[in-house]
Amino acid sequence: MSGPLLCEGRVVIVTGAGRGLGRAHALAYATEGARVVVNDLGVGLDGTPGPDSPAARVVEEIRAAGGQAVAHGGDIATTEGAASLVRTALETYGRLDTLVNNAGFLRDRMLVNLDEDDWDAVLRVHLKGHFLPLKHAAAHWRAEAKDGRTPRARVVNTSSGAGLLGSVGQGNYSAAKAGIIGLTLVAAAELGRYGVQVNAIAPAARTRMTERTFADTMAAPDADSFDAMAPENVSPLVVWLGASASTGVTGRVFETEGGRITVMEGWRPGPTADKGARWTPSEAGDTALKLLAQAEVPGAVYGAG
Template sequence: MGIAEGRVVVVTGAGRGLGRAHALAFAAEGAKVVVNDLGVGADGAGASQSPAEEVVAEIRAAGGEAVAHGGDIATTEGAASLVATAVDVFGGLDTLVNNAGFLRDRMLVNLDEDDWDAVLRVHLKGHFLVLKHAAQWWRAEAKAGRRRAARVVNTSSGAGLLGSVGQGNYSAAKAGIVGLTLVASAEMGRYGVQVNALAPAARTRMTEQTFAETMAAPEAGAFDAMAPENVSPLVVWLGSDASAGVTGRVFEAEAGRITVMEGWRPGPTADKGARWTPAEAGEAASKLLARAEAPMPVYGAR
């Protein structure tokens, strides 16, 4: 039996890239998978059912169970229908993998409001709405005495943890996903729901152009460090019963490396016990900065 045997798993943005790899990996471990994908382009334009349907066909051809969902998860209707599809077709929901997204990269001075809104909408709002509707279902099940070992894996990014030049909208959305993850973990634990976040690095439509040299495929026979399939094993484990007790955490996954990220926590502190003057505050801050660890550089910074 696979590590996800019998679990019902929803993966958003599962028609290509990381989402596709996650869906196939869950199916290979015995899960029943709802493959969500709106079928849009790399910039969010257009729509097509074919990517989701192709992944479903691939899972079924390998002997697994899957169903396609083509709704827009950044709408209440789309998010609600996605959860309802899992419940109606497979009888419940055990794991949600929030992965859908696209890029509209611009330097801040050239970033249009529409491009800001579109990226925040699909990444941050899309995570929130599906998580909300899944959480409502899990809460109702728990109150009815049918508590499930529910799991949520949200998709952040190194851009959300460190920032990325030319990706102000994307970085802000991915940082927001970390905050959402921490809150959801704290709120939903009482209902048996574990919520974690992942910051993956892999070759996808979003990274192939932005980081073309880093994401290039290796020579034949060499380990493909940037293959999205390298990230999926951790996602499957986090989405399974085996990860019991792990919640409110952020991981990085790249190639053969897994890292537990340690976020904001108090560093050097000074307390006068009274109000500072601006000059005193500046002097104190300068001394504290001299003792503090230097921040890691923003991606793309020179």
């Protein structure tokens, strides 16, 4: 006999949920009993408007399987779009428990060829598109806590290995994804008093955004083999982080790919030296080289050398 559903009764927002990872997350939450607000603007890979509504198709999938879902097509990188996203959850289901920030697209260029518009567009959808839904959801949860109804709220942000190590040809994307990690840490520290836990994932999976990155592993697996790059592999951790079962876990970053989950450990003090007075430039350089010789070698930037 199966046990209780992990997210029974919870209301979950998933942004960028029309395809890829977001769609997998939305379906996984619904399978675990959540009522899901499926957000997707319906744009192309580069952020330009698309011809149909992928959010509505995912809602139909969820409903056909016996779940509950509603579509939201607003632009969550605008104040009104983010506010209406939260309103949709509250007006449709009367509550909000979990926010999964997932929306994004790519405009890859080497730095010397990267236009300002391409920089702004990617920072806007990834970083601002995380900040604004988080801001409006957090305002609701703070009001609930102040009224004596402290929630068991959860936020799952979507970073990337590019945000942890960098990625050649993706200066805009890498900067945005690194910014999401910083935002996650601050939000976890600020919102814990209101019953809100905030974590981030750095997933690797086969989606529209990663077709070129994982070109060598895009071939469909044999029927009996494990498809390590399927986006559905990432969703179980996202569902658990968005459930009450994850109580006590906040301010963390998890890398997840295939059947592997890794707790990522970010910047922390390594080898250090203190003269107790001002260094000369030569002294500072000699000391830096000695410290580097004692330090761990950083991970390689994706696509380098």
